[in-house]
Amino acid sequence: MAISESTREQLEQLVARYPQPRSALMPMLHLMQSLEDEVTADGIAVCAEFAGVSAAEATSVASFYTMYKRKPVGKHHIGVCINTMCGLLGGDAVYDAVSERLGVGHNEATADGEFFLxxxxxxxxCTHAPVMTVDWEFMDDVTPTSAVDVVDRLARGEQVESTRGPVIRDFQATEHTLAFPEDGLAAEGTPVDDKMLAGLRIAKERGMAAPASGQEG
Amino acid sequence: MTLTPVITEHWDDPELFTLAGYRRHGGYTALASALKQDPDAIIGTVKDSGLRGRGGAGFPTGLKWSFVPQNDGKPHYLVVNADESEPGACKDIPIMIANPHALIEGVIITSFAIRANHAFIYIRGEVPEAIRRVANAVREAREAGLIGTDIMGTGFDLDIVVHSGAGAYICGEETALLNSLEGLRGQPRLKPPFPAVAGLYASPTVINNVETICNIPYIVGRGVDWFRQFGTEKSPGFKVFAVSGHVNRPGIYEAPLGITMRELLDYAGGMIDDRPVKFWLPGGSSVPMLTAEHLDTPMTYEAMAEAGTMLGTGTPMIFNDTVSVVKAVTRWLEFYKHESCGKCTPCREGTYWITGTLERFQEGHGSDREMETLTDLCGQIMGRSFCALGDAAATPYPAAMKYFRDEFAAATSTPVDDSFDPAASYVFSGAAAR
Structure with missing residues (x-):
């Protein structure tokens, strides 16, 4: 895989971030996935070279972690939580609705390269169950209808905001954030929502507070 | 018992995530006083506070720090475990999103105390929002001279690295996390040696949970006596409880340890449609479930142990009577099977067999003999793997059998979806459900 000068610089920055080059392997794999929408054998070989390990060792790492995809994801990654809390509170129905809308099943991409489910x-x-993610940004408290609506809007190229985060970009952009988290989006959206403030609001309404101390912490 | 917002006190200020916002509420004043102290004095303070780890195990934090050998000539490391992935646990991610500077201030003070010049915050990869908020806080702190060389003129140097995971629950296990951070597969290590002696790069390493570290600025800034006003002798302090499930107001509730589930449930607006509590778990899927008869048990490490469970992450999941216990347990086992790293045979093979057997019950094809087989399987896994994932996988079934044996018996002939209409458990209805 021929890498650009910019990619080489980014890989070198990642290696320099850690006391030992091998520690940069995971962010480097995220970086590869931000360049292509998957982790390819060529991409792994590049990471291996910079991390100072064999391609086989790097492959064993890439294959261990589920976020590294070994086939093209396409533009948007759609995740629907089906663990006990989300699944039983309605995530199962959300998954079925989204799967039907996209015409694909678990770990499959649509033929047009737009979505991966x-x-x-x-x-x-879990406080926001059932939860969906788009390119790993939160889509909290979804219903089958609202989840399919999100997919429809993305398919039409409309702007979609995460419920606790920025406007949805695409899968590769998120992967770049995972390699280089200072993406300038920390102030976007309303990440602290009603559910995160539930207890604080009740405490304020009812005049409850932690005992004060002489010093401020 | 009243709510006592401390870590969550200023979350309604949308600027709290910035350095200026955090400072406006007194942020980084504890750091200034900490850096004037002897590092051992800070370890002593945290020991005296009785703070116990908020990641699930509840190990005394100060004691953990004191295991790090001093003057050993090796670099020391602080690693923050921000790999919150336990089913039910959803408090560290909100903390990092809402109040990332509390974490950074805690990291700096802790690193100073244990003489670490390098700290890592290992955040699970599936939450870019938490990752970017923490990374932004690190950048701001660096630009303000709170991280870097000669911090506040004290001669103390510290670098903080934010590291993104890539989707492996097992990396929440501290030694698997270290392997992952070293660029290896996230598989646990045999202990001993413990990380305090040979952790990251075989050097002394302290690994603490996000919420644990966020307690540090408040303990150091406000003192041991202030901290011990909250909670009990064995479980001092406050806790960021995250209440989820069939309640009217699921969310974050910060209260002293010792509050009861009934009180938390009341703050959370009670059960949806006033349906009865069927079962609940105090802190993640890895702790044994309880029932309505335990709602008045104090949420402390010791009282939960007496009740036959654990406080765990302190993030209660509450289910009403529409939910099939068989289905809930099966789903958790499917998770453990998926997340078993494959290193230890009892866990790798055991989760496979338990899950397959439970799935037959789910379809109504279980048998009395297989109920015994499941009990036997869980017994064979418990205590026989390197890390706690195997034990966790062996926990839900015996706990469920203790209270709901009849439901497993019914699942020998009737599919659970026939006994329990799945749609009755949904938190939406009508048009939204299509």
Whole structure:
């Protein structure tokens, strides 16, 4: 795989981030996935070279982690949580509706290269069940109808906002964020929502507070 | 018991995630006082506070720090476990999104105490929003001279690296996390040696959970006596509880340890449609389930142990009577089977066999003999793997059998979806459900 000067610089930055080059392997694989929409044998070979390991070792790492895809994802990755909380509270129905809308099943991409569907495990958002993700950005509290609507809007090229995060970009853009997290989007959207504020609001309404101390922490 | 927002106190300020916003609420004043102290004094303070790890195991934090050998000539590392992936656990991600500087301040103080000049925050890859908010906080702190060389003129140097995972629950296990951070497959290591002696790059390493580290600025800034006003002798402090399930107001509720599930449930607006609590888990799918009879048990490490379960991550999941226990347990086992790293035979093979057997029950094809087989399988896995994933996988079935044996018996002849209409458990209805 021929890599550009810019890619080489980014790979070198990732290696320099850690005390040992091998630690950069995971972010490098994310970077590869931001260049192509999958991790290819060529991409792995590049990572292996910069990490100072064999291609076989790098492959064993790439194949261990489920976020590294060994086939093209396409433009948008759609995840629907089917773990116990989300699945039973309605995620199963959401998955069925999205699967029917896209005409593909688990770990499959649509023929037009627009969508990739995955049944995902717990997304650490059980308070917001059922949860869907688009390019790993949160789409909280979805219903079958609202989930399909998100897919429809994305398919029409409309702007779609994450419920707790920025406007949806695409899968490869998110993968670049995972390699280089300072993406300038930290102030976008309304990441702190009603459910995250539920207890604080009740405490304020009812005049509850932690005991004060002499010092401020 | 009242709610006591501490870590969550200023989450309604949309600027809290910025350095300026955090400072407006007193942020980084604890750091300034910490850097004037002897590092051992800070370890002593955290020991005296009785703070216990908020990641699930509840190990005393100060004690963990004190295991790091000093003056050993090796680099020391702090690794923050931000790989929150346990089914039911959803409190570290909100903390990192809403209040990332509390984490960074805690990381700096902790690194100073354990004499680490390099800290890593390992965040699961599936949550870019948490990753970018923390990375933004690190950048701001670096630009303000709170990270880097000669921090605040004290001669203390610290670099913080934000590391994205790539989708492996097992990396929440601390030694698997270290392997992952070293660019290896995320498989657990045999202990001993413990990470405090030989962790990252075989050097002394402290691994702490996000919420644990976020407690540090408050303990150091406000003192041990202040901290011990909350909670009990064995479970001091406050806790960011994340309440999920069939409740009217699922969300984040911060309260002293010792609050009961009934009180939390009341704050969370009670059960949807006033349906009864069928079963609930105090902190993640890896702890044994409880029932309505345990709603008045204090949410402390010790009281939960007495009730036959664990506080775990302190993120209760509550299910009403529309839910099939067989289905819930099967789904958790499918998760453990998927996430087993494959290193240890009892876990790798055991999760496969338990899951397959449970799936037959789910279809109504279980048998009395297989109920015994499942009990036997779980017994064979428990305690026989390198890490706690195997134990976790062996937990839900015996716990469910303790209270709901009849449901497994019914699943020897009737598919669970016939006994329990799946749609009755959904939190939406009508047009939204199509």
């Amino acid at each position: 995955e049944r995902i495990e717990c997304q650490a958002a």
